[in-house]
Amino acid sequence: MKHKGEKPRDPREWNPQLPAAISRLILKCLEKAKEKRFPTADELRAEIGAIEKGIPGTDKEKTKRKSLTSNEITVTFGLKKLFIPVVAAVAAIGLGLVLWRFVFLGQAVERSIAVITFQNQTGDKSYDYLQAAIPNLLISSLEQSKYLHVTTFERLRDLLRQAGKEQVDVIDSELGFELCRRDNVDALVVGSYVKAGDTFATDVKIYDVKTGKLLKSATARGTGAQTILDKQIGQLSRDISRGVGLSKKAAEEAEVQISGSQTSSLEAYKYFSMGKESLDKFYYEDARQNLEKAVELDPQFAMAYLHLYRVHINRNNPQLAAQALEKAKAYSTRAPEKERLYIEAAYARRVEKDTDKEFRILQEIAAKYPKEKEVRSSLFAVYQQKKMYPEAVAEANKALELDPKWAYILNQLGYLYIGMEDLGKAEEYLKRAVSVAPEDANPLDSFGYLYFLTGRLDEAIAQYKEAVRVKPDFGSEDIIAYIYAVKGEYAEALDWLDQFILASPSKNWQSLGYWWKAVFHHTLGQRKQAGMELARAEKAWESLGDKYGPAMAKLVQAHFYFEGGEYDAALRVFSEYQKDIQDAQPQAGRLAVTENDLWLALVEWKRGRIESARQKLDPIQILFSERPKDKGPIFAQLEKTYKILQAEIWLSEGRTAKVLDFLEKDFALRAPFIGPAYARILIWHNFPSEQDVLARAYQKAGHLDKAIEEYRKLITFDPASQDRRMHNPVYHYRLARLYEQKGLRPEAKGEYARFLELWKDADPGLTELIDAKKRFAQL
Template sequence: MENPPESTYCGKCATRLDSSREPGEPLPSVTQTLHAAPEELGTGSTFAGRYQVIEELGAGGMGRVYKVHDTKIGEKIALKLLRSEATLDRNSLERFSNELKLARKVRHKNVCQMFDLGEAEGTRYITMEYVRGEDLRQLIRKVGRLSPGQAVAVARQVCDGLAEAHRLGVVHRDLKPQNIMLDEDGNARIMDFGIARSLSGEGITGAGAFIGTPEYMSPEQVEGKDVDERSDIYSLGVILYEMVTGRRPFDGETALSIAHKHKYETPEDPRKLAAEIPDSLARLILKCLQKDKAARYESAQALNADLALIEGGLPTMEKALPKRKSVTTRDITVTFNLKRLVVPALAVLAVAAAVIILVKVIGGKKPSPAAPPSSGKASLAVMYFENQTERPGLDKMAVTLLTTNLSRNEDLEVTSTQRLFDILKLLGKQDARTIERSLATEVATRAGVKTMLTGSIIQIGGRIRLTAELIDVKTGSIVGTQIEDGTKYDDLFAMVDGITEQVGKQLGGGKSVGGLKVADVTTSSLEALEQYQKALDLMMRWDNPSAANLLKKAVEIDPKFAMAYAYLAMAQLSTMISVFDPYTDLTEAKNTLELAKKYSDRATAGERIVIQMTEALLNRDITNAAGFGRELLARNIPAKWAGMSILNEHWRRREFQEGIRMAKKMIENDPTAGNAYNGLAYCYAYLNDYPAAIAALNKYIAVHPDDPNTYDSAWEISLWAGKYDEAFRYADEALRTHPAWIWYEGHAGLALIHKAQGEAARERFRRLERDSPAWRGTAAFYLGLSYLSDGRHREAQTEFLRAPGLAQENGQKRNEMMYWFFLGEAFLIQGNVGQALAKFEGAEKASAQYYEHDFNPVPLTRRLYAGRAFLRQGRIDQAVSAAEEISRVIKDRGLPAEFLDFRFLLEAEISLAQNKPEDALRTLGRASFFARHSSPHFWRAKAAAEEIQGRWDLAADCYRKFLGIITLANEEFYDPVRYFYELSMADYNLGRIAEKTGNAAAAKDHYQKFLERMRAADPGIPEVADARKRLAALGS
């Protein structure tokens, strides 16, 4: 049967029909294989004059693999012989060589190192690291399937290796269990980087063929489209699926049938095959297996971050791999069996448009370039340097050093690295491995500079050359070239000094500025600088924990590295919000910053201001922090927290319009500034402009879709606005797009509580407890809140009693401590003062296990809660004594004035007990913004004071705070038990207020809502009986 002329594929064997084939030329078969190399090496023989053969490890489509002793370096390595050169054309060999040169740069503990491609005795060969162990395929066959914890542990290591390879531009393209080695130390090692990509050309496989293993190929590989790191993410998703279920998502009789399934069929939910798989892990796997690569994780780092969250919720005992015997690399699958590797390539072209979408979302038009600096100084951006040495990262180190040193020249205005990174983010190029001249020009134009500095670092024999070019941004012409030479990598510092002087002289009107030695304001250690540089890259991506580890290494190498200490202090602080949390111990960050101050003579003038601003923040001195922030911005130094320090000052002063202006200015300077969108949204929310707040948050989500805070803020402000369905939608959307964000199960449940759907909420909390052992304490506590809000206090108490023990089991000392407080509050609500006081004391005892330094605010909290308990018993004198003790503890421990909020909250309740509502209101007026923002006791006391004085509208406004201002349950001075109890009573209280104002219809509506919520409440709750009585009197 002949194929019709218009056919693309053979109707019999599915081989692609090549239209360029000459008449009579035979068709390449889909089952075509690469012939094995004819050479066979005997044990004890020597190959290429240096490789003594120890044993043969395996044979496959590419040839044979041997374990050899390299006599030149004195180590065991693996040697892979390729088929003879006659079957590889020149272009294929050149491409193969280039790919392996690139793959050779991947050096990571989770990657098997590729060494070289060589030729000897008429045979091509590859040398690589020899690894002793077994491959993942063997392990799966031996144990059937891995536990979720074991699978996640392996996958995380693979992600680490992939991340490093992808950073260097290397995509594996044939990731599979056979290519993942588990060595004797338990490390996962990725094998054969660079080979599959090298084999994808026509010279090796024939036209229309594609290299890859069908069972693990991404849909775009099946179609023959361009692939990137997301193709490796897909393959890793298949491997994860196989690890936890014991089978692959797609199998078939032929390579083509399997490829077809990858392209068109939906994989079965892995939970149907293994019920013990957590929902979060199943969702993560299915996200990796999305057909559209844009819907997958965008990077190995993003995938690894979610895996880490899932791993944290799994029992520790699950994470160890099964014991295995040691085997040699003979057991690694080294074959490239092209019966399964080659499938027809479907030629379909796809174009990615993520940047266009981003620009549309955040403003609908292309952002305009920034206005040029108005100082009159020469403006400069140090853009990029090409690294042509064998030392990775030398290019970024050069950029950092040049930016730092040139910024010391008073005649120059140098744009910060952070600012340039922010512009790259806006363009969607923050992860670009190389920056072309056109992109550099675009970034410099947007930065508003007139000149940019680019260049290269070249290693020629024993010499290192640093070449820099000054380029006029507007015309593109080179206005100056600078060259410095060295003999070793450590000469980079001196070479930067030389370039600094030459650039300064040229841009400074011929004036020479000598003596600016960059080591004086950074470090003289290249190793310390390398750790510091990597840490800065991570901090720009908000990965503070990883950055902190690198910065600790930097200061170990150079104990006088001032800015490494400064950034370490910031990383230890984690987020700026931490300074507002009264329970966060800032001692470690303060101690670190003291070292930055000690060595601050080794920092630039601008960096010293950054140190001062950080110190003010750590001292919770918001006013001075904002002052330093303004000084930094006035000097055109856009430090990471400068704008936020100013915005937080406006927030604290309740200057929300000023805050809006500041946030908009931050966004104008950096349209990707997520914290600015967040601050803008909360300013709008405090002005009750919820549509504007949600619009800002939707832009925040669009700009930073992988930041969990985006959805958290949208969820929270939706609750503020009373849009409970929207809050629930944001929580579910977060779970759908990021399966590892398991805490959003809790968010969804809390939204359902606000909707008076207690049983539906409990379903979400039970799922959280079932699937995430690390969240069991939180889930139990949330279950208690759901029962409490339904008036089922006995069941609530049962769940609250479970929470501290579960937190203790998981080593969550802060949670354990706070659960004791909240449990005591639950007893206090029921009138059991003795039990309440005992729980408050238990919280203080637990705090001694939590805090490692002298800082401990829990004695203040205990006195606040105990004082309120005393008032419940009518013991006003003891409550007054508790308030006085709060002031004494603050003074003795040198705590900031903000901690007086604990006293003000107690004194307000004392005034109410004394029937002095005006005194209560005056005392509440002395409390900080943060108490107003986050304490349910503040609003409960204010509601009572306003109601006593007959100010019904003001009292009603206070009671409405408990219908969605969720910050009263989860931030700073929070108390979720008090908040959700008041939520359960809100309609009852609002009904009473409506009655007093003569609004019978509103009163009836509130009482009906209250009684509907309380339909299964415990008997004996007086408000329930009173609501029924009042409703009857209103003529329901």
């Protein structure tokens, strides 16, 4: 029965020369789950044919043999047992032919080639975008040939950075030769385009890099710029493959392999290029707008959908991400091989939940395109998520060998070392990222996060402000506002939220700004204003069809009801939140269950049903004890809430000594992670807002000095601590009561004054406000 349960080994373990595509096909045939195997013999045969085309040969037939029948045979057999041997036979014969060709015919000699910026000779600057678009389209086309190793435009940019010429936009022939020699490229393609009336003509020249000799020149013409995409790219690609120095037979085979473009619209490609560039800089809103324009112009543009998927994942819009990925997969047959493999890798991960398959595909890309740095960053991310940190660092170093000044991977290494709690290394890599890209907002934003984690709040604010200066709509103002709230400077916090809303390029971000205003107004005792801001945010999110945003609004509303003593409403709204968050993030089911159980226990405790609350808490304790030490950012905050609730229950039961022993020895905060899902993390870091159980336990035990000391800690930021909770004005009121109890009237008056200053616009009927005003007047 071993064959039924044991996972098949990668065939390349016993034959490393076996191509990755063949290995993937064999493993798919051996899948245990029926739905993961090829459903029909036709699909298996088509895949074998596609692989066979990609393996160099010697004496291929120049034309396909005509079928022995005039029509496709359509007779079917009802017996399932007859179908299985047929599939097996097709697989065996097809794989045998493919393997025979690979083992016995060997690999043909490849030629490396680079295509540099084209010259715009139209006299019209509106066509400047073609200077990069035409080379990129030629590169995508030429990459289909197994005989050509094509230097991507991204690689040329890497080489420019290494040469200290990153500011160069247009690569002329002299610089092109220099870059090619630096990267050991065999042939260089230079080109230009001109317009006469409606006719567009594109000219290319192919040079031998070592000798400078002109190998071939070619021209393609057509009516209208669109013909560049429709026919000129294909024609020029074939001319280049003939002129680059391949043998006649290899050139002929290369021409067969060269496919059409990944899009049918030149205009769509322009917006795609701009979107991709913005995404590389983490300018998500710019990327979204350009990529959506690209798919509007070409609704079957697979790679534009893949990049849209990446935008939505990073913007924490899982539903929109899923829709974009499904469209990318549906139209992936139009994409060139490398791009199709990227789509398959993303699909394997997000839809098929098959991370092993994703990893195999990424390894295949790395093997086929050794100078493709993006695949190294993808492998880095896979290892990082699996917490295989040495392997992640190794992949990052491979990327840096290709481009030592790649700000993106330097930035990601910084985050990796933050996760490893090696903050010195993190700072080193983030400094390098900023130094190589000083006018890129993302490394500055990342540096702000590092300073936030290490307690350097003013330095964090300065870095985030610098990111906003570099890119006014980058969207760092909400974090600046939050840091001011941690400092207790709520006027500044609200001002920065107003700036965030005004600068927001999307309704989604504006809604987030209103959401934060609701949280801050609630903390300042302005409950009615908080409710209005929250309703505004939720309505705007719902109008976008977003599930995650309304879920966050409901989570906060449930906490508002909870703190206002409206427990039935709190339970109802939290149930609605649970439905929305599971619709938005169905993969996080266990997390939602934990949240729900914890919420029910909180409400039971607040209602005074202590025994019921304790019973609901027991299974949560088991769950947390079973999870690994690194529980993830949301689980870490839920565990904090669980421990506070456990202490509250013991305090309600009169077990004060146990509370003190538990919180003094076993309780520690963890600074929140600022990432795509940061809103949910920060809410659980801050709510329920009364997290002063240790101070109240000291007070109940008669240790007033220790209670005062604990409240002083709660209202005084400690850079050495992990506490990044918002400043809670109510703690000033409670500290003032303790000072008053101790007979320390000046100290009490000072704390009442601070509380009343923060709550100067609070709703008039709140108990703490009424009592503080009365006591302050008496002092």
